[in-house]
Amino acid sequence: MTPIISARGGLSSQAYGQFALSGAGGSFESIATVSVGSGGTSYIDFTSIPQTYKHLQIRALLRGQAADTAGQSWIRVNGVTTDSYSWHGIYGTGSSVGTENSEFSSKDAIYSQFRHSSGNSTASVFGVGVCDILDYTSTAKYKTVRTLSGYDSNGSGQVRLYSGMLLSTTNAITTLRIQDQSGSGYAQYSHFALYGIKD
Amino acid sequence: MAATYEPIATTTLGSSQSSVTFSSISGSYTDLIAVFNGSNDGTTQYFLQVGNGSIDTGSNYSTTVLDGNGSSAASGRYTNDTVGIRADYYATGGGNKKMSIFQLNNYSNSTTYKTVLVRSALPATEVVATVGLWRSTSAINIVRFTCTSGYYETGSTFTLYGIKAA
Numbered sequence: 305m306t307p308i309i310s311a312r313g314g315l316s317s318q319a320y321g322q323f324a325l326s327g328a329g330g331s332f333e334s335i336a337t338v339s340v341g342s343g344g345t346s347y348i349d350f351t352s353i354p355q356t357y358k359h360l361q362i363r364a365l366l367r368g369q370a371a372d373t374a375g376q377s378w379i380r381v382n383g384v385t386t387d388s389y390s391w392h393g394i395y396g397t398g399s400s401v402g403t404e405n406s407e408f409s410s411k412d413a414i415y416s417q418f419r420h421s422s423g424n425s426t427a428s429v430f431g432v433g434v435c436d437i438l439d440y441t442s443t444a445k446y447k448t449v450r451t452l453s454g455y456d457s458n459g460s461g462q463v464r465l466y467s468g469m470l471l472s473t474t475n476a477i478t479t480l481r482i483q484d485q486s487g488s489g490y491a492q493y494s495h496f497a498l499y500g501i502k503d
Numbered sequence: 504m505a506a507t508y509e510p511i512a513t514t515t516l517g518s519s520q521s522s523v524t525f526s527s528i529s530g531s532y533t534d535l536i537a538v539f540n541g542s543n544d545g546t547t548q549y550f551l552q553v554g555n556g557s558i559d560t561g562s563n564y565s566t567t568v569l570d571g572n573g574s575s576a577a578s579g580r581y582t583n584d585t586v587g588i589r590a591d592y593y594a595t596g597g598g599n600k601k602m603s604i605f606q607l608n609n610y611s612n613s614t615t616y617k618t619v620l621v622r623s624a625l626p627a628t629e630v631v632a633t634v635g636l637w638r639s640t641s642a643i644n645i646v647r648f649t650c651t652s653g654y655y656e657t658g659s660t661f662t663l664y665g666i667k668a669a
Contacts, residue, residue, distance in 0.1 A: 332508035396569030396578030454634030
């Protein structure tokens with residue numbers, strides 16, 4: 305491509321190269337991608353995650369299939385389903401701010417990490433989420449995730465900042481499951497990509 | 504594995520400008536990340552507009568905002584907006600350093616409306632997270648950082664990255 309940079313007021317030029325974000329360039333690699341096809345899918349599994357990176361990032365475009373105007377999704381680590389998770393979050397609804405923590409939900413996964421549209425949302429509206437998982441291969445640390453997610457439907461929607469942790473083990477992360485908390489799965493065109501970030 | 508996080512274009516303002524546009528964006532990436540780091544004159548909020556072929560200035564944008572200003576948290580909503588997806592909540596004074604990272608996931612698909620996540624840091628005044636919607640199923644191939652009636656100040660940097668999924 306030929307990127308053209310222009311600005312109101314007359315600037316017009318071409319520019320290349322030069323980046324500033326850590327993680328950019330050769331240290332950010334695609335591990336696996338799931339594109340949800342016709343009929344949807346119940347959940348997303350990333351398995352046999354390579355142990356060759358420092359950090360992981362999940363980037364998602366998602367819409368639930370439940371007959372609701374909005375949905376949310378949890379993340380489960382290494383298949384652990386015992387009461388081993390904790391999480392906290394803050395969210396904005398467009399008119400108010402709320403907070404949530406693990407005391408108000410079951411604890412078999414890191415709940416509420418992704419906020420998104422669902423089956424009764426305006427057609428074509430999808431949520432988006434970006435989740436960072438640091439030091440996922442460490443065997444000396446509990447694993448912490450951080451997620452920015454949300455959806456907007458021109459009159460409704462929510463943006464949220466959540467974090468969570470697996471408390472029962474310091475095992476390296478080898479599998480991740482993402483699931484709509486309604487159990488109704490994800491709609492066609494939802495898209496989940498897992499990336500690895502090297503030192 | 505091949506690198507999947509690539510710089511596409513960048514510019515640093517040599518003089519104040521009311522907007523900066525990246526056009527002819529390839530559809531070969533999975534996601535785009537647009538970054539602003541600098542300052543504006545603070546007469547207005549600042550925004551990201553998008554389009555296909557040309558910038559959409561119709562009332563096709565909406566944004567939900569979560570804001571913390573050091574003493575309280577607030578949430579706001581803008582519907583049927585023409586100015587674009589909002590990156591901040593309060594217009595604040597000139598010279599205050601600000602930075603925003605816009606996540607444009609699956610920007611090139613032609614089946615969904617485009618949802619954009621934004622994290623903004625305005626250390627003198629507020630920290631902000633927003634989610635915005637562009638009500639179009641068209642692929643995005645042009646983006647514009649804009650201050651509407653205000654301007655970005657000299658030295659402000661704008662960068663566009665592409666991320667490719669396997």
